[in-house]
Amino acid sequence: MSLYSEFKKFIMKGDIVALATAVVIGAAFKTIIDSVVKDVITPIIGVLTGGTDFTRKFIALNGESYASLAEAQEAKAAVITYGNLIQAIINFLIVALFIFLFLQAYEKTKKKEDPKPVAAPKGPTQEELLAQIRDELKKQNGSAT
Known part of the structure; x- marks a missing residue:
């Protein structure tokens, strides 16, 4: 191939x-x-x-204070933009909640069927088992003679 x-x-x-x-x-x-x-x-x-606005929250690692993130970036200061992380977490939680609610609504629209209990297969009765044992013993005794 x-x-x-x-x-x-x-x-x-x-x-x-x-x-x-x-x-x-x-x-x-x-x-x-x-x-x-x-x-x-x-x-x-x-x-x-x-x-x-969480996206404007930051920490300048050089120890200086800047009025805005843009000013810190213009000064080429190393910054931790922790606000972006906070905003990303908030966005994630909102999206997760929205999808959860959407899926809940979807599940309610699906046709629910009651599962029918499956009957366990019937085994032989006590009398049938005893008859099988008797027949087996007869075969064994008949072949031994």
Whole structure:
């Protein structure tokens, strides 16, 4: 089998096509979630935190004080932008909550079926077992003679 035909067989597997579809839909879904976070939820959090913009929070490692992150970066000071980390964590939690709520709503739309209990297979009755043992003993005694 040639490399081309093996690759073609691999790429056309159902799993690969499903994965590619999921990636494309996931990318489209990401833009919706990003918009909800940026345009709806982040402004609400801004109001709740008194307009704090976490992305402007930083520590200059050279010990000097700068009025803004842009000023520190212009001075080529090494900075830890811990505010970006805080904002990323907040964004993650919002996205995780949004996806959780979306999946909860999705699960409710699925048709729920009550699983029917599967009956255990019936075994032989006591009488049938005793009859089998009797027949087996008869065979053994008949062959021994």
